[in-house]
Amino acid sequence: MSVLKVSSFMTQKVLTAHPDDGVRHTFFRMREDDVRHFPVVDNDNRLVGIISDRDLRRPEWVDEAPDISHIYNLDDDLTVKDLMSTNLVVAHTYESLYKVTKVLIEHRFGALPVLNKEDELVGVLSATDLLQALEMLLTEQKNNK
Known part of the structure; x- marks a missing residue:
């Protein structure tokens, strides 16, 4: 059996957010596009962060609010750059x-941005993509019995 590469299973249609996008707008885009993560790209289309639906539903700073009655309202006064993760862990097409599955498990991530050899964003590898790979392997195994 040959080595399965990220490039064969990643989602190539990459939906992205911009650092200046409002968080409310971004949340509703995620719901509309049925995704849970957006890679965040700058004006030069370089990967600068990632934002997840969890970041938008309950940012960590809400738990640190000095006033326990503080309510987090999802609005566009906050931008993606205020909540996105910038400590990026990425996968590469090759x-x-x-290897990448181990990274996802270790970090408890639902998806990773995928870069090519030139470090350009070319896809996203999600847990769903990995399940499709598993289904393919199990089907092959079943057919080889």
Whole structure:
């Protein structure tokens, strides 16, 4: 069996957010597009962060609010750059699914941005993509019995 590469299973249609997008707008885009993560790109289309639906539903700073009655309202006064993760962990197209799966499990991520050899954003590898790879492997195994 050949090594399964990220490039074979990643989602190539990359929906992105911009650092200056409002968080309310971004939240509703995620719901509309049925995704849970947006890679965040700057004006030069370089990857600068990632934002998840969890970041938008309950940012960490809400738990640190000095006033316990503080309510977090999702509005566009906050922008993606205020909540996005910038400590990026990425996958590359040429990496094995095995290696990247271990990274996803270790970090408890639902998806990783995928970069090519030139470090350009070319896809996203999600847990759903990995399940599709698993289904393919199990089907092959079943057919080889």
